[in-house]
Amino acid sequence: MSQFATYGSYPTTRLRRNRADHWTRRLVAETRLTVDDLIWPIFLTEGSGVREPVASMPGVDRVSVDVVPDLAALAVQNGIPAVAPFPNTPEALRTPDGTEALNPDNLMCRAIRAIKAVAPDLGVITDVALDPYTTHGHDGLLVDGVILNDETLALLTQQAVLLAAAGTDVVAPSDMMDGRIGSIRQALDDGGHTGVRILSYAAKYASAFYGPFRDAVGSGVKLAGDKKTYQMDPANSDEALREVAFDLQEGADMVMVKPGIIYLDIVRRVRETFAVPTFAYHVSGEYAMLRAAGQAGWLNYDRSLMETLLAFKRAGASGVLTYAALDAARLLREGIGK
Ligand code: PBG
Numbered sequence: 184m185s186q187f188a189t190y191g192s193y194p195t196t197r198l199r200r201n202r203a204d205h206w207t208r209r210l211v212a213e214t215r216l217t218v219d220d221l222i223w224p225i226f227l228t229e230g231s232g233v234r235e236p237v238a239s240m241p242g243v244d245r246v247s248v249d250v251v252p253d254l255a256a257l258a259v260q261n262g263i264p265a266v267a268p269f270p271n272t273p274e275a276l277r278t279p280d281g282t283e284a285l286n287p288d289n290l291m292c293r294a295i296r297a298i299k300a301v302a303p304d305l306g307v308i309t310d311v312a313l314d315p316y317t318t319h320g321h322d323g324l325l326v327d328g329v330i331l332n333d334e335t336l337a338l339l340t341q342q343a344v345l346l347a348a349a350g351t352d353v354v355a356p357s358d359m360m361d362g363r364i365g366s367i368r369q370a371l372d373d374g375g376h377t378g379v380r381i382l383s384y385a386a387k388y389a390s391a392f393y394g395p396f397r398d399a400v401g402s403g404v405k406l407a408g409d410k411k412t413y414q415m416d417p418a419n420s421d422e423a424l425r426e427v428a429f430d431l432q433e434g435a436d437m438v439m440v441k442p443g444i445i446y447l448d449i450v451r452r453v454r455e456t457f458a459v460p461t462f463a464y465h466v467s468g469e470y471a472m473l474r475a476a477g478q479a480g481w482l483n484y485d486r487s488l489m490e491t492l493l494a495f496k497r498a499g500a501s502g503v504l505t506y507a508a509l510d511a512a513r514l515l516r517e518g519i520g521k
Pocket of ligand 1: 310312314322357358392393394395396397465466467468
C-alpha cells in the first residue's frame with residue numbers, strides 16, 4: 184500500500200472536487216508564475232537604428248545600442264526585473280584570443296551604460312565567456328585543439344571586472360572553466376565591486392539546444408568541434424551537484440541550470456540540495472521549438488509557453504531566463520495559462 188492510502192480513497196475522496204472550478208483551482212495551486220520570475224535576454228549588434236530578426240528565433244531581434252533604451256523601457260513597463268544582453272560582435276573584431284571582450288567600449292559595455300542611463304533600477308545580468316569574441320567560437324583560449332583553463336581564467340576575470348566597471352549588477356560566467364567563480368569574486372572585490380553579484384552558470388551542459396543562440400551571436404558557423412571538454416555531459420546529474428557546490432564555495436550568489444526544460448530534474452536536485460537561488464535558462468532551441476510549432480499551427484504557442492514557464496517554477500526554479508519574457512508578461516496580465 185502506498186503512503187497515500189492513509190489520506191483517503193475513492194469513492195469517499197474524489198480528487199476532482201478541488202479541480203471543479205476556477206476559483207478552487209486558484210486556491211489550491213501549489214506554484215505560481217509571476218512577472219517577478221522573468222529575466223529577458225536581448226541580442227546586441229553594431230550600427231544604429233538596427234532591429235534585425237534572428238531567423239532561427241522568430242520574435243527575437245538583434246538590436247543596435249541606440250535601440251537598447253527602448254527595450255529597457257519595455258522591460259520596465261512590463262515589470263520585468265532584469266535583462267541579460269548578449270553581443271553579436273562584428274566579424275572584424277573577433278580574434279583567436281577574444282580580446283574584444285576586454286574593450287571598455289565594446290557592445291556589452293555600451294549597452295550596460297545605455298540601459299543604466301534610462302532604467303537605473305532594471306537589473307542587468309551580463310555573460311562572462313569568450314565565445315562571442317573568438318574566431319573559433321569557443322568560450323576559452325584554444326591552443327593546439329585544447330581549451331586552456333587557467334590561462335582563460337585570467338581573461339574571464341578581467342572581462343568580469345570590465346563589465347562591473349561599466350555598471351552591470353550581475354556577472355554570469357557561462358564558460359564552465361574550473362575555478363572561475365573564485366577568481367572572478369576575488370578580482371571584483373579587489374576592484375571595489377563587492378556589491379556586484381555572481382550568477383554562475385554552474386550546471387551548464389554541452390547541448391544541441393544552443394543552436395539558435397549561436398546563430399544570434401554569430402558563433403555557430405565558426406565553432407570548431409564541440410564544447411564537450413568543458414560543458415557537462417548530458418548523462419550526468421551527480422556531477423551537477425559538485426559543480427554547484429564548488430561555485431557556492433567560491434562565492435556564487437545564485438546558480439543556474441542550463442538548458443532548462445529538459446534538465447528540470449537537475450533544477451529540482453540543485454534547489455533541494457542547496458536551497459540557494461536557482462535559475463534556469465529556457466534556452467534558444469527550447470524557445471525556437473515552441474515558436475516553430477506555434478507558427479505551424481501544431482501547438483498553441485501562448486498556452487504551451489505559459490505551461491513551460493510554470494514547469495520551471497514547479498521544479499523549484501527561482502526564476503527563468505526566457506526569450507519569451509515580454510510575451511509571458513503580457514499573457515500573465517491577460518490571465519492566459521490560469
Ligand atoms: C555562451 C552562451 C551560450 C548560451 C548562453 N551563453 C552558448 C554556448 O555555450 O554555446 C546559450 C543560450 C541559449 O541557447 O539560449 N557561453
